[in-house]
Amino acid sequence: MSDRVQLRPWQRExxxxxxxxxxxxxxxxxxxxxxxxxxALACARWALSQEPRRLIIVAPTTHLKxxxxxxxxxxxxxxxxxxxxADGLAPDVHGLVTTYQQVSTADTAKKLRGLARxxxxxxxxxxxxxxxxxxxxxxxxxxxxxNRRLCLSGTxxxxxxxxxxxxxxxxxxxxxxxxxxxTYGYADxxxxxxxxxxxxxxxxxxxMEWSAPDGTVLTANFHDELDRTGASHRLRAALSLQGDWLxxxxxxxxxxxxxxxxxHPDAGGLAICMDQEHARDIARFxxxxxxxxAEVVISDDPDASAKIAxxxxxxxxxxxxxxxxxxxxxxxxxxxxxxxxxxxTELFFRQAVGRFVRWTKGLASQKAYLYLxxxxxxxxxxxxxxxxxxxxxxPPTERDDxxxxxxxxxxxxxxxDLMPEQLSLFSVLSSYATAMxxxxxxxxxxxxxxxxxxxxxxxxDADGTDALSVDLPDIPTQSGFVLWSNRSVGERKEELRQxxxxxxxxxxxxxxxxxxxxxxxxxxxxxxxxxxxxxNGELERRLRKADEWLRQAAPSRPVR
Numbered sequence: 001m002s003d004r005v006q007l008r009p010w011q012r013e014x015x016x017x018x019x020x021x022x023x024x025x026x027x028x029x030x031x032x033x034x035x036x037x038x039x040a041l042a043c044a045r046w047a048l049s050q051e052p053r054r055l056i057i058v059a060p061t062t063h064l065k066x067x068x069x070x071x072x073x074x075x076x077x078x079x080x081x082x083x084x085x086a087d088g089l090a091p092d093v094h095g096l097v098t099t100y101q102q103v104s105t106a107d108t109a110k111k112l113r114g115l116a117r118x119x120x121x122x123x124x125x126x127x128x129x130x131x132x133x134x135x136x137x138x139x140x141x142x143x144x145x146x147n148r149r150l151c152l153s154g155t156x157x158x159x160x161x162x163x164x165x166x167x168x169x170x171x172x173x174x175x176x177x178x179x180x181x182x183t184y185g186y187a188d189x190x191x192x193x194x195x196x197x198x199x200x201x202x203x204x205x206x207x208m209e210w211s212a213p214d215g216t217v218l219t220a221n222f223h224d225e226l227d228r229t230g231a232s233h234r235l236r237a238a239l240s241l242q243g244d245w246l247x248x249x250x251x252x253x254x255x256x257x258x259x260x261x262x263x264h265p266d267a268g269g270l271a272i273c274m275d276q277e278h279a280r281d282i283a284r285f286x287x288x289x290x291x292x293x294a295e296v297v298i299s300d301d302p303d304a305s306a307k308i309a310x311x312x313x314x315x316x317x318x319x320x321x322x323x324x325x326x327x328x329x330x331x332x333x334x335x336x337x338x339x340x341x342x343x344x345t346e347l348f349f350r351q352a353v354g355r356f357v358r359w360t361k362g363l364a365s366q367k368a369y370l371y372l373x374x375x376x377x378x379x380x381x382x383x384x385x386x387x388x389x390x391x392x393x394x395p396p397t398e399r400d401d402x403x404x405x406x407x408x409x410x411x412x413x414x415x416x417d418l419m420p421e422q423l424s425l426f427s428v429l430s431s432y433a434t435a436m437x438x439x440x441x442x443x444x445x446x447x448x449x450x451x452x453x454x455x456x457x458x459x460x461d462a463d464g465t466d467a468l469s470v471d472l473p474d475i476p477t478q479s480g481f482v483l484w485s486n487r488s489v490g491e492r493k494e495e496l497r498q499x500x501x502x503x504x505x506x507x508x509x510x511x512x513x514x515x516x517x518x519x520x521x522x523x524x525x526x527x528x529x530x531x532x533x534x535x536n537g538e539l540e541r542r543l544r545k546a547d548e549w550l551r552q553a554a555p556s557r558p559v560r
Contacts, residue, residue: 005075008195011039014182018043018150021181025149025166027126030184032154032354033196037068040122041075043150047120048077048094053147054119055079055095056112058103058139060128063305065097067330068124072097073488080490082497085111087532093489095119100128104138112142119146123166126151127347130164140165153178155350186357186385196357197335197366201382202252202438203374206245208237209429217429222374231375232342233426238373239274239340241281243431245373247289250282250338252436253371254290257317257336264363266315269336272352273322276300282340283320292317299323332358337370344377346384353385374437489536496539500531503546510553522546 007015010030018026030036044055057068057079065081072079072094083089083096085108096115102108121143123129129139143149149166163169168179189195209219210233220226220234238245253269260267271286273279276298283294293316297304311319312331319331322341334356341348356368372378500522507518519531526542528534534542 005038005042005045007038007042008035009192010184010188011035011042014039014184015042015046017182019046024147025151025168026182027151027153027167027178027180028182028184029153029155029178029180030182031186031189031196031357032351033358034184034189035195036124036152036154037071038075040124040150040152041072041077044072044077044120044122045075047148054089054115055122056116056119056143056146057095057097057122057124059097059099059124062099063308064124065099066305066309068097069488069490073490078489080493082490082494084532087530089115090493090533090535092535092537093493097490100135100139103142104132104134106138109138109141113145116143117145119143121146121149123149123151125153125155126164126167127153127155136165153180154354155347189357194361195359197359197368199353199356199368199370199385200438201370201372201385202256202436203372203379203382204245204249204252204433205374205435205437206238206431206433208234208243208245208431210234210237211427211429213426221434222376231377235342235344235373235375236274236426237428237431239278239342240428240431241285242428245431245433246282246340247285248433249371249373250285251289253336253338253369254286254292254317256369256371260335260369263365264333264335264360266333267335268311268316268331268333269318269338270331270334270355271318271320271338272341273320274340274342275322278340279320279322283318286318286320290317294318294320297321330358331355332360334358335366335368337368339370339372339378344375344381346381349378349381350385492536493539496536496543497531500539500542500546503543503550507546507549507553510550522549525549 014028014030018028028036028039030039047053048055055072055077057065057072059065059068069079069081077095078093080090080093080096083098085105089096098108098112103112123139123143129136143166151166164178170177170179186196190198205222207219207221209217211217212229212233218230218233220230222234222238224234226234237243241247250271257267257269271279271282271294273282279296279298283296286292286294295307295311295316295318297307297311297319299322301307308319308331312333319334337352337356339349339352341352343349353370356370360366370382372382504515504518504522507513507522508515511518513521522542522545523530525545526534526538528538528542531539531542
């Protein structure tokens with residue numbers, strides 16, 4: 001168990017402010033890639049050292065449960081990513097990690113309410129608690145009795161309807177704006193150097209022709225003024241591989257990726273797509289056109305998290321996804337992206353940009369590139385992010401806020417998606433890309449170039465500024481706690497549970513007993529109430545008892 005952690009200055013400042021606060025709720029807003037996870041786990045180590053209590057982490061996706069489990073293990077904390085409300089919590093972990101979707105069910109929220117009493121709760125990307133009313137209700141029910149709640153977000157947000165639980169709001173006349181207890185913006189991180197990358201936005205205009213659902217044939221470029229429906233049609237026409245626009249943009253992006261890989265050999269690209277069929281089409285295009293691997297990740301794939309992890313650790317060229325990599329996923333080698341999604345809300349766009357900003361130690365130049373349609377809404381979002389870059393190119397005189405609250409538009413989920421019946425009548429006739437513009441930030445302001453601008457990057461100070469050491473006190477643990485040197489208790493627990501499931505199936509086949517009877521007998525032999533609430537040591541004992549039973553049932557067959 002590590003007893004010291006290196007914190008960046010902003011993390012230490014936020015940590016000190018959190019530990020000094022006597023309020024039950026604390027909201028930290030920090031730009032993607034800045035290190036919110038390390039900050040939160042340092043706070044958790046401190047809180048659990050004050051008094052033995054459970055740790056509960058809520059993440060947006062199943063994949064992020066795995067990332068939190070691994071990060072917690074590196075900080076000397078053990079959580080179970082496969083906890084089920086049907087079982088209790090094993091005593092060889094400090095707590096559990098779940099998702100907002102799981103918390104939204106009434107049974108899970110009720111079960112968590114008991115576990116979370118006087119617990120330390122981390123709500124990662126807490127704005128997701130406002131995605132659906134059931135999610136917010138579940139979070140409030142489950143965690144209102146907690147001792148402390150640390151809320152994290154990488155995106156400034158406001159409440160349009162119902163407020164998000166455990167977040168303080170101030171009325172501004174444009175809706176309730178969340179009031180963070182600590183903010184560390186993109187401009188702050190760029191100024192510090194060695195924290196995040198500067199991102200450039202090559203934008204492509206084009207001429208798109210399509211047949212609308214009413215049979216009308218329309219032609220437009222991205223600078224023509226259209227109503228909301230026309231803008232939706234135009235964007236879909238550009239992003240369809242039935243035309244030439246997207247193929248040309250992906251080709252430009254791939255050429256950029258090859259150039260980047262000359263100095264960053266394992267640099268990767270990410271294509272963010274409209275839907276699963278669109279993702280598969282783009283992956284096939286990349287494979288056939290460029291003869292490189294393109295990994296497709298979709299939410300319906302049970303192996304999605306493992307695919308993302310394999311891609312992150314590989315040197316493959318492209319990852320193609322819909323929403324699986326929109327938030328929180330840490331793949332620092334991503335340097336080039338293609339925004340091929342019809343979701344044009346500012347929230348989703350900022351989350352997508354966040355996939356490319358994560359700093360990699362040891363590289364002198366780390367510019368990242370996100371290729372965009374020159375759609376007016378995306379152009380506006382990119383300008384706002386680029387404006388944050390402009391601040392760091394002149395000597396800082398005062399702290400710059402990342403984004404003005406007045407710049408934040410009201411978010412709407414997939415506001416440009418067509419209804420299914422409309423989509424069936426919509427068809428792309430042609431599209432091709434024309435001029436490309438790149439955002440460049442100079443001392444004179446925001447300038448557009450027809451190629452990559454020669455703009456200096458912030459110089460890192462020892463890869464992330466002067467790190468500050470923080471002593472982490474020992475954490476009291478319940479009996480049965482075992483620290484695995486290279487694997488988390490949760491990962492080992494998942495493996496042992498699967499082995500117990502497999503051996504139970506073999507016993508059912510050999511004995512003819514029902515599955516329930518076999519499971520109950522194995523629990524009795526191992527002296528446990530359930531597999532879900534068992535420690536790893538108890539699960540290993542259960543496997544030994546199963547082996548003995550197998551030898552008795554089939555003495556002539558090998559056990560395993």
